[in-house]
Amino acid sequence: MRDSPSRLTTSQNSSTMPEMSDDRPGVQETPPVAAFFDLDKTVIAKSSVLAFSWQFFTEGLLDTRTLLRSAVTQLSFARSAADADHVERLRRHITTMCQGWDVSEVNRIVAETLDDVVRPLVYSGAVDLIDAHRQKGHAVALVSASGQEMVEPIGVMLRVDHVRASRMHITDGHYTGDLDFYCYGEQKAAAILQIAQEHGYDLDLCYAYSDSVTDLPMLEVVGRPTVVNPDKHLRRHAEDNGWPILDFDREPDPSFATAPALAAAVALGIGAAVGCGVGIRLTRPRRTATASVGLHL
Template sequence: MPTYLAIFDLDETLIAADSASLWNKFIVAKGLAPLSLLTQEHAMMTAYSKGTLDMDSYMTATLAPLKGKSHHKIQPLIDEFITDIITPAIYQQALERIEWHRKRGDHILIISATGEHLVKPIAAVLGVKNVIAIHVEQHNGIYTGATTGILSFKEGKVERLKIWLQQQNHNYKGSYGYSDSINDLPLLNLVNKPFAVNPDPTLAMHAQMKEWTIMNWRHENNILR
């Protein structure tokens, strides 16, 4: 039976928040990063919403608190963060949509511009095995504070997706794509069936012009971003 590929963005699409922003607040609260990180991050996220973020600079700033620390030390904090903060932020409609694709026999892939140290365990909670995220470098189990490879951001998501597809022993009949952000326009333009989920104003305007389906997912609680 022909199989479709369902591609989901993570932040503000499957969860009602930005996981990287929440992580930065979490590590500041834990004393792992200075309060100034939040001021710096706020300015960069404003640029993100405008589609002008320098992702290299963002990753350098937000990975700095992990530099020199072991994966063994950081992983329990990530587990706590996902259990206490991320899991309650998951959209119920997102779980239902993932399950809808799963019942159809579709393959499900999360592509995120967040570091893989966060995205992979979040995807596991969502029951999704296939993940493309920003590679976070470790040497002998120690975070270097650097990234490697193509950053899965904007056109980088498309580049990483094409590499991933070449590695799969499968020819898909078609593809679905879900995102909230204008930064994912290259990805949404690539798929056969694009969906704008709680789109930002620029993506909403584009989706209306292109007559894409707009999905409005809501969370029962106000998630602190």
């Protein structure tokens, strides 16, 4: 298995990178700390929902026209800054695309194909960063505007402790095209506040990572924000405020558990596994986080 160093650069010198406190039992008496990660273009290189478009097409959930429209939307998402207008167009496309789908079919397709679809998209720098937080005893959370049907299995794959994601309204086992909860903007920050209140995290000591200026509420609710692969507006804001800036390489190189193991975990109950912090072990050899990520530990 190739063990190349994570490809990551910073726009500031290493002394300005976020310094991680040590929250392991017996190391020091501090309130529990968590690191909150956006998902799309922060941990993975694409929209997690649109990444499954081909699988949905082959299973008959998408027709050719919608598949092509999804491809165009994905390309636009990859190349454009995720401003509010762009995110709203993406939301409308996804909710319209999913209207009428059988929820059990979506869960089955995601469980069976997650390893092949998502694993190649995960930034190795993000995996190293998550590992670094775990080594310091920090909890890890995914907080994403994407649907929980995609985000929760990815949370299992990454062994995160908490997941908050958008929830589509379901009637008679099918999506209606409406949202019960849209984990975006201020609502994403509210989700972080809820997690912190439930688990006693001191947000002044917590970390947050995102790529989009639309996630400023998420970044500003914690004491240690860092921007990852930022759009130009967020990069400017980070520079003006002295926030660390990370740029992960566009060639993800992770290695996770095998598809059968992941599918088994999903079948046993994604929500329960994520809620308890139980997931699939990362099988890639652990590298020194200081060298590969450049953080002061």
